Structures are given as C-alpha cells and as structure tokens.
Amino acid sequence: MLITPALVALHLIALCVSGALLLASGFAWTLLRHWDIASGSELQIRLERRTYLVSTLLGFVLGAELLSLLLFVHSAESLSSQFVGAMCATGVLNINAFGFPTLLLKIALFFLAALWLLLNRVDQQGHDYPLVRVKYALLLAIMPLALLELLLQSAYFLGLKPEVITSCCGSLFSAEGQGAAAELAGWPVRPALLAFYGMAGLLLGSGAALWRWPALGALFAAISGLTFVVAIAAIIAFLSLYVYENPNRHCPFCLLKAGYDYVGYALYLPLFAATAAGLGAGLLAPCRHIASLRRVMPGEMRWLTGVALAGFGAFYVLATALILRSNLILLG
Amino acid sequence: MIELSAVSKIFHQGQPNECRALCAVSLTLQRGGMTVFKGPSGSGKTTLLTLVGALARPTSGRISLDGRLLSNLPERFLTEVRRHTFGFVFQQFNLIRGLSVLENVMLPAYPLGRPHRELTQAAQALLERFGLDGKTASRVEWLSGGEAQRTALARALINDPAVLIADEPTANLDSALSGEVLALLGELAAQGRTVLISSHDPRVCSAAPVTRLIELHDGHIVGDYAC
Secondary structure, three states: OOOOHHHHHHHHHHHHHHHHHHHHHHHHHHHHHHOOOOOOOHHHHHHHHHHHHHHHHHHHHHHHHHHHHHHHHHHHHHHHHHOOOOOOHHHHHOOOOOHHHHHHHHHHHHHHHHHHHHHHHHHOOOOOOOOHHHHHHHHHHHHHHHHHHHHHHHHHHHOOOOOOOOOOHHHHOOOOOOOHHHHHHOOOHHHHHHHHHHHHHHHHHHHHHHHHOHHHHHHHHHHHHHHHHHHHHHHHHHHHHHHHOOOOOOOOOHHHOHHHOOHHHHHHHHHHHHHHHHHHHHHHHHHHHOHHHOOOHHHHHHHHHHHHHHHHHHHHHHHHHHHHHOOOOOOO | OEEEEEEEEEEOOOOOOOEEEEEEEEEEEOOOOEEEEEOOOOOOHHHHHHHHOOOOOOOEEEEEEOOEEOOOOOHHHHHHHHHHHEEEEOOOOOOOOOOEHHHHHHHHHHHHOOOHHHHHHHHHHHHHHOOOHHHOOOEHHHOOHHHHHHHHHHHHHOOOOOEEEEEOOOOOOOHHHHHHHHHHHHHHHHOOOEEEEEEOOHHHHOOOOOOEEEEEEOOEEEEEEEO
16 A cells, blocks of 8 residues: 555545534434424524534534545646556556546535535525535535445555556547546537537537526536536547547546646536536525525526536536647547 | 523533522513513623623523523624613623723724724713723822723613613612712613613612512512612
8 A cells, every 4th residue: 555645635534524514414313303493492592503513513523525536636646657557547546446436426515515515505504404404415415425435445555555467548549449448538529519519509509598497407407517517528539638648548537637737627626616506506406496595596597507608618618729729629 | 672581591511510590580571661670690691681681691591682592592692682682781890901991992892893983882871971081191000989980881781782781780888879870870861871770889789770670589580679
C-alpha cells in the first residue's frame, strides 16, 4: 500500500463521511418515524433541536465528499509516475479491480451529496422544516453508498502495489477494444458532434422554458443528466482527440496533465457543478407549492438554473475553443 | 396574543440534578396591559418569561404568538421574531460595561441596519423620556441602580417591541425608584404594549397599572387574577 498525504486525506474523508452518516442515520430513522410538527411532545422538540446540529455536521462532511472526488482523481493522476505501465490516472485506476468502481461510486456520491446539500439549503429557509423528511430519507439512501465507498476505496488503496505492472489508457480507451470505454471511443465523430451540440440546444431551450414555467424542473433535470452523459461520451469520442491532436488517443484522464495545461479540470469542474445544479433544479421544482417556501423558491430556481446554464455554457465554450484551436482535422 | 399550551421546562434532564422548572403550563396572554407573574424564588417565573420571550425553548409543549407557532421556529426565524417583538429588561440589567449609556441603548438595533443618525436620535429620545439625557456619554458602570434600570428599559424599547418582558425590575431598587420604574412600565402598558413582569415584590403586585396577576408555585400556575 502506498501512503501519501492525499491518500491519507481521502481515507479520513471517507471515514468521516461514513461515520457521520452512520450516526446520523439513527437520528434520521427516528425522525422519519416520529416527526410531527404539530406536536409539542418532548421527542418532537428534541428532534427539532437536533436536526440543526445534524444538518450542520452533515453539511461539512458532505461538502468534504464533494471535494474528495476532485482529490481522488487528482491523486490517481499524480500517482501515475509510480506505476510501471501507467501513463495517467487510467493506469492507476486499473491497478486492481476496485479503482474504477470507486471512481464511479464517488461520482454518484458527488451528485447525491450535492442534492442533499441543496435540499438542506432550501429546507433551512422555511420556518416549518418543510423538507426535513425528504432530506433525511435521502440521507438514508446515501448512507449505504458511503459505507460501500469506504470499503471499495480502502480495498483499492490497500491493493496499490508498486510492483504491479498496469496498462495504459491506450488499451482501455481504444476503438478496437471491448467494453463501454471502447464503445465510446468508437463512436463516430459526426453523430457524436451532432449529439453533443444537439444537447446544448435542448439544454438552452429547457433552461429558458424552466425560467418561465417552473413546472418543467423535471425535464430540465433529465436533460442536464443526459447532457452530462453525452458530454463525457463526447470527451472520449472526439474532444480528447482534438486536444491531443491524435486521432487514436481517447483518454479522458490525460486531459488533467500539465502537458495539456490542466484543461481537464477546466472542463470537468463546470460540467459537474452544472449537472448537480440542473439535477437540483429538478428535485426542488415541486417545492414551489410549499407555503413556507413560496417566497424563496423563485429565487432558488433562478439561481440553480443560472448556475447550471453558466456551468454548461463554460464547458461548451471551452470545448468549442479546443476544437477550433486544434490542428487535427477529423471532419473533412 | 401569546398562547402557551402544556409547556414544560426541565433543566439537566436525565441527570441527578434534574430540575423541573415548569410543569405543563397552559396560559393565554392577551395583547396590552401589565401582567405580573408572582411567586417565590424557584417557582418558575423567570423560566416562563424566558420561554415566552423566545430566549429558550420548552422541553415539551407549544408557544404561539398571534397564532404562529413560536417554540418550533428554527433559530434564524426565532431571532427575527425576538428582535422585532420582544424587549427585555433583565434582573441584573446586563448592560455592557465599557460602553456608554447611548451605545448600550443603541446596541440591540444594530443588527436591523437602521440608519445611524436615525438610531442615535431614537436612542436619545428614549433617554430623554426616562430622564437620562444628561448621562448619554457616561459609561454604564458609573450609573446608580435606578439609572441603570432606566437605561436597561430604554434599551429594551429601542426596537419598539410589542411585548416588554421585565424580570424582577424592582429587585435592586429602593421604594422611591421602584415606584418610578413601575410608573414608567404602567405608561408603556397604557400605550398598548404588553408588559410582562416577574416579581415577588408585594409593591409590584399591588401597583395600580397591573391588570393581571398570575401566581406560580413549583412550576405550576396556582392563581390567576384580573386586577
């Protein structure tokens, strides 16, 4: 096992997140069973008091969970020089069977944590704890995933053996290979470009519609989620080719390297933030009917839609600039 | 209207020194008038006023203000209600040492963001009304007991609260000063404010402006009299 400050930090974050969620889930279970805002019972008042403390603590640990995705990817990338055969994070994640499952789980937890934080933010603006049940039900759903993350990440880190010879990104993200990554790498450029920019149009249209008709939150969330998937696919299918100026190099992780001006961070950060905001807009759209939130919801929805559109906008602008700046010609 | 429904308050719950300060108290306080909570030391008067003024939360039971539940409000909403609705005069005055009389009076209004000039004028007007216009620049530690009490009263009124809560307002005063303070409180009640006082001082309980007398003993209401 390798020990680096980043891996220790990731371990600590996973321990804190799973520990805090485990403790909070007991509270969440009691709250879901006994919460009754009309009651003045001792238990109800105790729940009202504790929800403050629990929400504040969870705000910190789930905020750390958001950052841990970035740290995980950055660590995988920075460790690539220590493993034979690894040229980027792909090789490091491929060292054992737990690398990519941990990454995928971290991505899922990133979005779930972001949604929980958004729910918490809105809930605290209502005087009668309007979303308290939804918030803690979601917490119970996140808890097993956080425990699984701790297990998978620990297994992954414990299996990081420097003597293991791993494979580079060229073998995984190759159009000739097998699996989802190879399928994406083999996606023809023209339809991929059409889908990529088509999603941008759909997103812009649904964002504008949501601004006017708040009931369309679910549609905007679905389109945001789909845009995220298409964007990742597009990075593998053609955007990476333009950045590397190599028609056979599809790796989405090499973009994080200094040699490419860390352009991957500039692409992924707004993409992830925008997707979380878009999904949040969908999740929170029904809250506009709640009496105690009626005043704040229009502002919250505008803010979330604005963040989503700005984030996706930044991603698309940068992606387009990378395509136009590239010396590679994929479409004749 | 302030309504208390089966309100209990237990301190140090579940510990050997558990103290049941209030036991299922139900009470309705109409707007206006001067209500005195009377009872021996430890009867729950101060606890009751603390709960009514949203300075603490009950262990069980509900408190509502004009039909809106107060006791379950999240802290940030409760702070807003406290700032706008209640003014407090504490038994030990709780004036901030090192600050002047004027600064002490202005202090509770700072979070509301009123223009400084307007706020200063309002504070000076209150001090003038309570006969403290010559003391505005004095540090509060230089004040006599009566002056400190009147400063505390002026501070409680700076945000123009609908409800004024005074905990043992005459405890540290002689007869003449007690009469003066009671007259001031009576004046405020006559202007339409709800004045809630805790006291075991017989002079307060028999004072002319008192409109209602509620007697507490061991956390229970044992008497409720209109005056």
